[in-house]
Amino acid sequence: MRRSLALALFFFLAAFTARAGSPHGAWHLSQREDRRMQIEMISDHNQNSHPIERSAFTGLTAAQIDANADTPVDFRMIRDAGTLHFTGTFQRGDGVGRFTFEPNPGYASTLRSLGVAASDLDDEHLFTLAVHDVSSSFIKEMQSLGYRDDLDQYVASASTAPLRSSFARSTCSATNRTAAT
Incomplete structure (x- = not known):
């Protein structure tokens, strides 16, 4: 209970510390039968869902994804246009949390x-x-x-x-x- 409350508070604070104007929102990742992941991201102006390779993420391990208990995660998806930062939890191939986007102005x-x-x-x-x-x-x-x-x-x-x-x-x-x- 205490851990769930701490995570809820963390996500609440994370939503307000995101850079003004920078896309942010909620994510859900689930493991598919083909060992790829299905990602869903929801923000104020966007809703997107598509398959993605595990290798697209930096800092997310198979052990975290497959953990039997809620496991905190903090990982990134680095792209030319910018970096998505993800925080949340995973359990048995299913993860949820918040994301922020750091654009690459160059x-x-x-x-x-x-x-x-x-x-x-x-x-x-x-x-x-x-x-x-x-x-x-x-x-x-x-x-x-x-x-x-x-x-x-x-x-x-x-x-x-x-x-x-x-x-x-x-x-x-x-x-x-x-x-x-």
């Missing part, structure tokens, strides 16, 4: 250097890019395949990246074969 200039319009990126936009892992390497890969999308298209593509990359490679290969004949 990412807009990185995007511009890649030829992607990024003039009005606020913290919410950077949060979306981080959640969907729209990294500079992802954009470079898509550009190497012939795509020159706007930022919203890169976000949409990121969730289907393996399918799109495979399609793009076959399309580019077919185009190159046709041009060579």
Whole structure:
């Protein structure tokens, strides 16, 4: 009881110590049968749920995830657009808690250097890019395949990246074969 009260107080305080304007909210992670995780994040302006690899998190161990009793966790997801900080508890493959987002303000200039319009990126936009892992390497890969999308298209593509990359490679290969004949 005392520990639950302490955790509730901690989460309450964490919600008020988040940087003004910076996305923050609640998270839920559950282990799937394929050993991947399903993440759900809810904030004032966003609700997102998608599968994710355990390796996407820094500071979260299999022992913490699989613990038989509530186990406090403090881990991160580091992306080009910024870092998500997670606190909470895990028990038997199921975790809940709070998150805050620390944006990378330099990412807009990185995007511009890649030829992607990024003039009005606020913290919410950077949060979306981080959640969907729209990294500079992802954009470079898509550009190497012939795509020159706007930022919203890169976000949409990121969730289907393996399918799109495979399609793009076959399309580019077919185009190159046709041009060579």
